[in-house]
Amino acid sequence: MAKGAKGTILVVDDEPEVRGVTRGYIQAFGYHVIEAASGIEALEAYKSGDFGLIVSDVIMPGMSRIAMFQQLKIEYPNAKIIFFSGDPKNEKANIDALVSTGDAIFLEKPIDLPKLPDAIEAMYQR
Numbered sequence: 001m002a003k004g005a006k007g008t009i010l011v012v013d014d015e016p017e018v019r020g021v022t023r024g025y026i027q028a029f030g031y032h033v034i035e036a037a038s039g040i041e042a043l044e045a046y047k048s049g050d051f052g053l054i055v056s057d058v059i060m061p062g063m064s065r066i067a068m069f070q071q072l073k074i075e076y077p078n079a080k081i082i083f084f085s086g087d088p089k090n091e092k093a094n095i096d097a098l099v100s101t102g103d104a105i106f107l108e109k110p111i112d113l114p115k116l117p118d119a120i121e122a123m124y125q126r
Contacts, residue, residue: 006030007048012056012068014043022055022111029117040065046072046079047111053123055116057109058095060087069098080123082116084109102126 009031012092013019016037036042042054042062056068072079083095084094086109098104103126105119 007052008034008122010034010036010042010045010049010051010056011034012039012054012102013059013062015075018057021113022116024045025116026027026055026120029120031120039068042068043071044047046076052080053120054079054081055065056081056083058083071102073103079103079124081105082107082119082123084111086110 006029009026011019011022011026012031012035014037018066020036020103022024023035026033034045034051036045038060042056046054054069056070069079069081069083080103081098082105083098084107085095085124095104095106096112099106105123107115
């Protein structure tokens with residue numbers, strides 16, 4: 001599949017259905033999408049790709065998305081991410097700290113899909 005004209009986005013979620021819906025919606029707006037089912041997969045994919053942005057669930061088994069993003073920022077200081085979660089209370093302090101850097105946006109699940117393109121564009125402009 002050819003890369004999207006607008007860039008490539010890495011979608012990270014442990015639920016295949018959520019990844020699929022998110023991928024389809026983002027692709028409809030002209031982006032190329034690569035999927036990862038875990039933080040470890042995401043780190044590996046990010047190292048081998050040219051991603052403008054990551055769209056990721058916060059709470060998943062294994063490596064947390066917060067830990068994934070912190071590791072990415074060490075190796076790739078310009079990495080940007082849109083986090084989403086259905087239960088943000090457990091990660092609120094970490095999410096707030098990352099969002100305050102300007103390199104992350106938080107959206108609550110269920111994602112209001114019509115808001116996603118605006119969030120993506122906002123992150124690409126940063």
